Amino acid sequence: MQQKRTKTVDDPIFEVRDTTVSFDMDRGESKVLNEVDIDVERGEVLGVVGESGSGKSMFASALLNAVVDPGVLTGDITFYPESGSAIDLLELSESEIKEVRWEEISMVFQGAMSSFNPTMSIEGHFRETLSAHGYDVEAGMERARELLSDLYLESDQVLGSYPHELSGGMSQRALIALSLVLEPEVLVMDEPTAALDLLMQRSIIQLIQEIADERDLTIVFITHDLPLVANLADRIAVLYAFEFVEVGPAYDVLTEAKHPYTRALLNSTPNLETPREQMRPIDGAAPDPVSVPNGCSYHPRCPVGDETCEHDDPPLDSRTDEGEHVAACHYVDEVSTSVPLTLQEVTVNE
């Protein structure tokens, strides 16, 4: 076992340490998740924000020990169930992991349609999931009905439908209900609302929040869309080039981001509140996994960095004293003047 870093949350449900997903490619080894360390607090909503090619979906798969071949997952992921002893997720056998998945750690991915079997009714999906995991099917169906109506669905009608008979928003909500029917402790969601309209997105997020509160659920919500988690997450973790570059309480990350990338991302995100003239795109492009820059992976795009950054990879806690808000940057003290936050200026000036 690796030497553990000190815990950053009080009551972790996940401890992820030194976790890497790599692929052997013709062009070289590519690490699509690079030695990441993060804790997930029991009962929190953790928003994981990353653009395409940042490793965010790999992070979702890693939490479920569901990285598919030829990807190789290494490191330590410890899961602490509410009762019972800690589980080392990466040491479990195939059948043990199947038990933990869905029952303890459940998931909702983008595009519900492809998660459903088109020839089976929605009710069939619920019954099959319940019986495959040895749950009392009738009691489970009772729960299913409750969940569906909590999600503003007409339960009998939805249960009797086939996947293609439901609109995108309805099938996505049916999938959320399915993922919760075994009463898991954690729900990992990867872009669960990406294909949906604004109103549906916002409504689903509100429902997720209510359900999380009611059922003491821990949620890891992974998205490319920062504003989406701004009001939902308790904490926000930002992925860039397959590593976490900033982790902290949502409010702090949004109002006083410490990493130049997070700040640039905030400034480049279309938002009704931000004065349009002040919005700035981020120059350059995110790196390819086979050629991640040495030193700080953000240095080719960073307006702050100097030579140090080209050689020394800043650790996630570098120079940030408060334990709960950390950033991987050598110059956290200088970013507020070098990369001003446009939205903050507005608020302060008003």
Add this chain to the structure above:
Amino acid sequence: MSDEHVVSLQDVEVHFESESSLLSRVRGETDVVKAVDGISLDIPENDVVALVGESGCGKTTLGKTAIGAQRPTGGTVSYRGQDIWKAKDNDGDVEIPFDEIRKSLQIIPQDPGASLNPNKTVQHSLAAPLKLRKPDMDSFERRDRIHEMLARVGMEPPQDYAKRFPHQLSGGEKQRVALIRALLMNPDLILADEAVSALDVSLRIDMMDLMLELQGQFDTSFLFISHNLSNASYVAGNSNGRIGIMYLGELVELGPIDEVLENPKHPYTKALVWATPNLNPDIETETESPLRKVDVPDPRNPPSGCRFHTRCPEAREACKRTTPESVAVDGDENHSVTCLRALENHEYWNSPELEGESAETPTEEPTLADEPVQ
């Protein structure tokens, strides 16, 4: 109708026969989706209009109708005063031939990857519109022109990009090629249908800035379609443009962008503003959904009266019976809204609030909320 308008839509309807619902299959009827139902919209030169609405609201169909790619089932669509479909049918005095019109009205599609031939280089894909538009150009001039355009959208070195195949381009680069291809036709109007939605958030304003910059340089009007109010407001706001809000085939609010966002009149517009995520945690946002219902009604069977009444937080009994007309907001002809609340003396104000149907008890059958496949 006026010649000053590049495109003028008058009372346009596009009705499709749709895959029928269970109920009507039993009854042996076919269902009709009124994808666009009585919309009028003028697009002058150098104008930017952003259309926003949920999927199934008909915004894509309206966009295609505006560029002559979709024949309306009712009303007229004209290009600089020439009825587009009369031109197509050679009906009456045709002053502008249909081919000419279609060249002047271009599209940047939702998925630029799918619109580029995977076996053809960028150079090849871009030479085609030039050959059409400028048949006299020799191949050297064409190459120079293409290189110039590639450089202009930041694809440098252009010599290198010109030789690439679509799979060697990023999503943003494909989008830029699609933009160049549309511009090389020297169009008067470009329809950009969800043109930035697939891009990463941080790349969106870059692409939108580019579209706006070229819009100014090429004197082109833009019809920008999006389900995302933040993007739409960025585009329209930076071009002094207008925004149109669509709901179930109707244009429910239309006006200058800042006016509509600061002073939204239609309850649906207000709901969209509510639903737009805000990055500023200091702004208290209402967490309760203002809507009576989460789901969009079945477009094959839209609600009576005002189509929004099943979800509208302000709905009263009168809304079930009366179909509101579009009216000017506070006498401002540039800002119009289709809601009974805009009429001071309407019986709406004395009619009782709509009871019963709350968000908890949806009653409609599952919707097929996607736009009809054409």
